[in-house]
């Protein structure tokens with residue numbers, strides 16, 4: 001019997017035809033991200049949600065904050081996880097640091113530097129961009145000179161440029177920024193959990209990351225932190241932060257002792273992040289950084305055996321993300337497609353000006369394993385043998 005909902009109700013549109021229950025293919029994710037998630041993290045996520053103001057959840061939030069401080073090596077009280085991907089946390093740092101008209105110096109040496117410029121402009125900053133070729137890093141001298149010349153309120157820089165595979169040295173930069181009364185904002189999306197970071201020692205004022213790379217968590221939840229100096233600027237603002245959802249002045253009332261409702265937290269992603277960070281702390285930062293370094297070196301020597309070279313000189317090369325030069329005459333996309341079709345392996349292609357010139361190979365968090373390197377090198381050798 002059909003029940004009439006209301007005399008004038010229209011019939012609903014027909015459902016889509018034959019959508020089967022979800023089956024996700026099994027992939028080895030060796031691109032720039034996401035990376036495969038630690039099975040313990042999947043197990044942690046795979047539980048019923050609880051209320052986002054439940055005392056058990058609130059305790060979990062405290063643990064996440066504590067673990068994030070350890071992971072970043074900071075004592076910043078304002079450290080939490082943004083409900084969104086790395087770009088949301090990136091936007092959060094800019095939205096909270098910038099007041100319209102502030103001069104922001106963005107150091108661009110790859111694709112994500114350009115994203116920082118774009119976002120900073122949207123928050124009304126007077127953006128000055130300085131550039132280095134894709135595959136190089138800035139020297140401290142260049143940055144100090146630019147600070148003196150442009151006198152910015154904020155200097156923004158990417159620690160681990162995922163588009164080029166370069167690790168930007170940061171020692172000394174925080175002190176130079178502080179001497180110019182400038183806040184240092186650092187993107188640690190492809191470094192956190194895989195590359196040494198000492199946020200307080202380096203005097204970094206604002207930083208963000210993501211879940212899906214070195215932390216071995218799922219995408220959608222992203223670490224965020226502000227130093228006391230950055231918080232002081234936030235408290236002096238003449239205008240509220242232009243982005244309500246990412247406003248740290250509101251969010252700190254939810255993450256802090258007041259626990260004022262702000263938004264419905266991504267509860268299952270918080271379980272995942274807590275477990276990912278717990279596993280990281282159990283392994284220990286030193287051991288984790290060494291693992292990433294050793295596995296990357298093992299990979300680089302395997303590449304050399306295949307006659308392949310890296311785009312970045314070894315002293316600046318990221319252990320988490322390697323840009324491998326595509327040999328002359330080889331179609332980069334065709335090789336990536338074959339890795340996926342024949343081996344279920346995902347690798348990344350070149351971004352921006354490195355499009356078609358490099359493959360981007362991520363060995364991050366859970367995926368930083370010798371076995372995965374062997375699988376990839378074996379597959380690459382077989383494919384390159386066919387196409388060259």
Ligand SMILES: Cc1ncc(COP(=O)(O)O)c(C=O)c1O
Pocket residue numbers: 032033085086087088090112158160161162163187189190210219
């Ligand atoms: C250096 C860097 N910054 C920011 C982002 C943006 O993160 P998401 O894609 O999680 O939004 C990425 C993504 O890969 C990145 O590599």
